[in-house]
Amino acid sequence: MENCAAAELFDGTSAIRHPVTLQWQDGGLAIARAEGAVEAIPAAALTFNEHRGDRLVYGHRERAGWRLLVPADAAPALLARLPQGGQYGGWIDRFGLVRASVVLAVISAAAVAAVMTAPSWLGPRIPEAWERQIGSALVGDLDKFACSTPESDAALAALVRDVDPGQTPVTVQLGKIDMVNAVALPGGRVLIFDKLVQEAKSPDELAGVLAHEVGHVRKRHVMQALLRQFGLSILLSGANSDIGGTLGGLAAMGYSRDAEREADEWSRMQLARSDISPAATAAFFGRLRKLDPTAGNKQLSYLNSHPDSGERQQAFAKAVQPGKTYRPALTAAQFAALKQACAKDKDAEEWSLGWGS
Amino acid sequence: MTEEQNDAQSDKAFEFHGTWQEYAPIAFTNLLLTLVTLGIYRFWATARTRRYLWSRTRFIDDRFEWAGTGMELFKGAVMVFFVIGLPLIAFNFLIQRLVLNGNAAAAGVLGVAFFILVYWLVGVARFRALRYRLARTYWRGIRGGSENPGMAYGVSYMWKNFVGTFALGLLIPWSMVSLWNERWKAMSFGPYKFDAEGRVEGLMGRFLLCYAAPFLALIGLFVVLLPILMATNFGGDAEEAGAGFGLGLAGVFLAYFIFGLIVLAYYAKFFRQMVEATSLHTLNFGFTASTKDWLKLFLGDAALILFTLGIGVIFLTYRHWAFGVRHLHAFGYVEVDHLTQSTTPELREGEGLLDAFDMGAI
Numbered sequence: 001m002e003n004c005a006a007a008e009l010f011d012g013t014s015a016i017r018h019p020v021t022l023q024w025q026d027g028g029l030a031i032a033r034a035e036g037a038v039e040a041i042p043a044a045a046l047t048f049n050e051h052r053g054d055r056l057v058y059g060h061r062e063r064a065g066w067r068l069l070v071p072a073d074a075a076p077a078l079l080a081r082l083p084q085g086g087q088y089g090g091w092i093d094r095f096g097l098v099r100a101s102v103v104l105a106v107i108s109a110a111a112v113a114a115v116m117t118a119p120s121w122l123g124p125r126i127p128e129a130w131e132r133q134i135g136s137a138l139v140g141d142l143d144k145f146a147c148s149t150p151e152s153d154a155a156l157a158a159l160v161r162d163v164d165p166g167q168t169p170v171t172v173q174l175g176k177i178d179m180v181n182a183v184a185l186p187g188g189r190v191l192i193f194d195k196l197v198q199e200a201k202s203p204d205e206l207a208g209v210l211a212h213e214v215g216h217v218r219k220r221h222v223m224q225a226l227l228r229q230f231g232l233s234i235l236l237s238g239a240n241s242d243i244g245g246t247l248g249g250l251a252a253m254g255y256s257r258d259a260e261r262e263a264d265e266w267s268r269m270q271l272a273r274s275d276i277s278p279a280a281t282a283a284f285f286g287r288l289r290k291l292d293p294t295a296g297n298k299q300l301s302y303l304n305s306h307p308d309s310g311e312r313q314q315a316f317a318k319a320v321q322p323g324k325t326y327r328p329a330l331t332a333a334q335f336a337a338l339k340q341a342c343a344k345d346k347d348a349e350e351w352s353l354g355w356g357s
Numbered sequence: 358m359t360e361e362q363n364d365a366q367s368d369k370a371f372e373f374h375g376t377w378q379e380y381a382p383i384a385f386t387n388l389l390l391t392l393v394t395l396g397i398y399r400f401w402a403t404a405r406t407r408r409y410l411w412s413r414t415r416f417i418d419d420r421f422e423w424a425g426t427g428m429e430l431f432k433g434a435v436m437v438f439f440v441i442g443l444p445l446i447a448f449n450f451l452i453q454r455l456v457l458n459g460n461a462a463a464a465g466v467l468g469v470a471f472f473i474l475v476y477w478l479v480g481v482a483r484f485r486a487l488r489y490r491l492a493r494t495y496w497r498g499i500r501g502g503s504e505n506p507g508m509a510y511g512v513s514y515m516w517k518n519f520v521g522t523f524a525l526g527l528l529i530p531w532s533m534v535s536l537w538n539e540r541w542k543a544m545s546f547g548p549y550k551f552d553a554e555g556r557v558e559g560l561m562g563r564f565l566l567c568y569a570a571p572f573l574a575l576i577g578l579f580v581v582l583l584p585i586l587m588a589t590n591f592g593g594d595a596e597e598a599g600a601g602f603g604l605g606l607a608g609v610f611l612a613y614f615i616f617g618l619i620v621l622a623y624y625a626k627f628f629r630q631m632v633e634a635t636s637l638h639t640l641n642f643g644f645t646a647s648t649k650d651w652l653k654l655f656l657g658d659a660a661l662i663l664f665t666l667g668i669g670v671i672f673l674t675y676r677h678w679a680f681g682v683r684h685l686h687a688f689g690y691v692e693v694d695h696l697t698q699s700t701t702p703e704l705r706e707g708e709g710l711l712d713a714f715d716m717g718a719i
Contacts, residue, residue, distance in 0.1 A: 010498030015696035065498040
């Protein structure tokens with residue numbers, strides 16, 4: 001009798017409760033109904049569903065809704081033969097809670113470390129050609145906004161030579177955009193906005209700002225920012241798959257403060273290499289500080305705000321070496337050519353958000 | 358054959374048998390495993406919690422069973438990531454590119470289309486979550502479900518909520534009632550379809566009170582704080598400024614509290630009325646939680662979280678489930694020999710959509 005037990009069966013076709021008697025016999029469970037019918041269920045077809053306190057509930061792999069309710073105090077010999085239940089889920093049950101938790105915590109920590117550090121070690125290793133392709137896919141065609149005259153192109157090229165010793169070319173363009181700004185875009189592109197040129201008091205500050213943006217390109221900050229945001233969104237999707245939040249994170253993509261400082265350092269180094277004084281750039285940040293610090297275009301991720309202008313002003317001012325003879329970054333004629341480029345180039349379109357006229 | 362009568366007077370049809378001591382090991386191990394897996398375990402945690410809550414809930418003479426698994430919830434979420442998440446991210450990049458190229462108008466149109474799409478998906482997700490939960494709930498070996506995939510409900514959700522905002526939001530009760538009815542009428546348990554005939558009558562009074570909340574707060578502020586103001590008026594300038602600030606703060610707090618209370622009063626009535634208007638074949642339902650009960654529930658939640666320094670959060674699902682079952686009633690009878698298996702699709706996809714929009718809580 002140690003293999004027998006009284007139980008209840010719902011057969012999954014109707015809600016009728018069938019009192020049954022169970023008996024274990026060679027590899028299966030014989031279920032005898034009160035009216036006499038006996039059915040043998042192979043052990044492999046049985047599943048453990050749950051422990052309900054006073055009863056154990058078993059199911060059938062092929063029959064949805066088939067439920068066998070066995071009293072928890074039924075013959076232990078019978079219960080031992082029925083499928084046993086897991087608690088936390090397959091893998092964790094096999095390892096045990098404590099061991100599984102430790103292993104999972106180590107794996108998670110490694111994953112976090114990989115994702116957090118990936119931008120800095122993986123970013124520079126991504127071929128620049130790939131970045132250019134990603135860049136053109138993300139950014140699209142900006143050529144129609146570029147102001148170009150033979151003289152301004154030559155002046156721009158001279159400026160780029162001064163601030164960029166790199167091998168592969170950085171595409172620098174003057175954009176017909178009515179904002180005091182310059183941006184480094186994915187794919188090794190730098191865009192100087194016309195308003196910045198118009199407001200520039202000397203070519204030296206243009207060199208300083210351009211060098212900063214080229215610094216972003218050469219230090220692979222663009223790729224790093226993309227990777228950081230992508231990695232973070234993947235990581236966060238584990239803890240919270242709120243798509244809205246992920247999109248918000250991507251939209252807010254920008255360079256880290258460290259990246260900004262690194263680009264500034266690059267800028268000062270290039271200015272020093274080319275004997276251009278950083279004083280004008282310092283003065284530029286001084287003027288910028290007097291403007292509303294939050295002014296600027298926040299709706300575009302690539303145009304994110306920079307570190308404190310005052311701090312940057314000081315850093316550039318300190319880089320001025322007393323006694324050193326500096327040369328102007330551009331001749332007066334070259335500087336004038338840049339200032340007139342957008343007025344002379346009739347083909348260039350004025351960039352605007354495109355609302356109305 | 359057997360006809361099981363439910364005597365509503367002597368015995369409550371729904372009863373919760375769980376204890377927090379019994380649930381605590383589940384809650385704490387869920388928390389631990391969710392932390393060490395960076396949240397991925399939460400699908401399995403949800404399944405374990407539901408299995409416990411369902412299995413400790415009696416209806417008439419048998420317990421419910423939650424048959425859903427963590428794996429199917431996980432698969433649902435992964436599917437949603439690829440089918441909806443990645444395209445949405447790409448869509449977002451496209452909008453940025455358009456703005457960058459000076460096509461803000463096109464970006465705006467796309468943005469609006471994007472918003473409409475997401476709104477529609479939220480509606481579909483709400484429908485499918487209910488459908489999934491019914492399809493994975495067994496009672497005496499019989500489950501529920503729906504034949505309807507919920508796409509049309511998404512459209513209703515969109516336009517009814519939109520119309521609801523007309524006339525300063527006066528049509529919101531109508532849209533809520535109408536969506537409840539539409540959702541439940543599409544659901545079934547066993548061979549029987551749910552019916553829902555909720556009506557707006559009786560809800561407007563409390564809803565209109567929401568509009569009066571700011572004025573009520575102002576009056577309350579006057580009555581309570583005027584004497585304090587007069588008393589502090591004799592102090593110095595700095596004290597006066599401090600008192601003014603405190604007064605402003607108290608006013609804002611009071612306004613929020615009164616508004617929240619009125620919304621709660623409306624919702625309590627809405628929920629009672631809707632559950633009472635919902636039926637399943639020979640069964641009618643009732644819900645007895647008053648505004649005071651809901652308030653006690655939420656104040657209890659807040660106290661629990663506060664006094665456990667946040668850990669108590671893991672017991673909220675338990676508390677809310679127990680609250681729901683305690684106040685849920687059923688009247689009528691069930692003919693168990695006629696209650697045959699549901700023919701609706703068996704669902705194995707989980708609540709991916711609902712989870713994606715971060716509204717998975719019961």
